[in-house]
Amino acid sequence: MFGHMMQNEGCGQHGHGRRHMRGMHGRHFGRRHGGGGRMLEQGDLRFVLLRLVAEKPRHGYELIKAIEELTGGAYSPSPGVIYPTLTMLEELGFTAVTAGEGKKQYTATPEGLAELDANRAQLDAIFARFGGGATEEGGSVAPLLRAMGNLRLALRLRLSGGPIPQERVRAIAAAIDAAAVEAER
Numbered sequence: 001m002f003g004h005m006m007q008n009e010g011c012g013q014h015g016h017g018r019r020h021m022r023g024m025h026g027r028h029f030g031r032r033h034g035g036g037g038r039m040l041e042q043g044d045l046r047f048v049l050l051r052l053v054a055e056k057p058r059h060g061y062e063l064i065k066a067i068e069e070l071t072g073g074a075y076s077p078s079p080g081v082i083y084p085t086l087t088m089l090e091e092l093g094f095t096a097v098t099a100g101e102g103k104k105q106y107t108a109t110p111e112g113l114a115e116l117d118a119n120r121a122q123l124d125a126i127f128a129r130f131g132g133g134a135t136e137e138g139g140s141v142a143p144l145l146r147a148m149g150n151l152r153l154a155l156r157l158r159l160s161g162g163p164i165p166q167e168r169v170r171a172i173a174a175a176i177d178a179a180a181v182e183a184e185r
Helices: 017-021 044-055 060-070 079-091 110-118 120-131 142-159 166-184
Strands: 095-100 103-108
Touching (some): 044 079, 044 103, 060 079, 079 103, 110 120, 142 166
Antiparallel strands (some): 095 103
């Protein structure tokens, strides 16, 4: 049922169309900030939100931050994507809303928990993509993804900030080369 309803999250009855399919800074919804492969496929966000509110009641901003943390900063959904999806989950009866601290708090309903159980394999696959891999100790490599995003952004900002002295170019290149050598070990 869940997979066939509201195929375009955020588009529902509000008629906003593709406008809400963009993440922060105008990047396309579901894309990693670095422009790589899709972090979330169509429909995945509602499963992620449902799982997060099943863990504990949360409001929209907490959900955005939780997703950002899960992805090591590689993806941060915009409020224009989160809130329509939360509304849809509520309309489907998968979440309930209570007022808490002046904000709407979302919790999973029994129907929502049943939906998570029915789609466990898809949910596990989604969260496996978030981790981007695992360490030998079973930890996530999400900090590496975050660091790569930071490097990409820092370089983009520096390169757009005007001329760079040649000695700085060489120093930056040497630091990146050293990081590449370290990654190969």
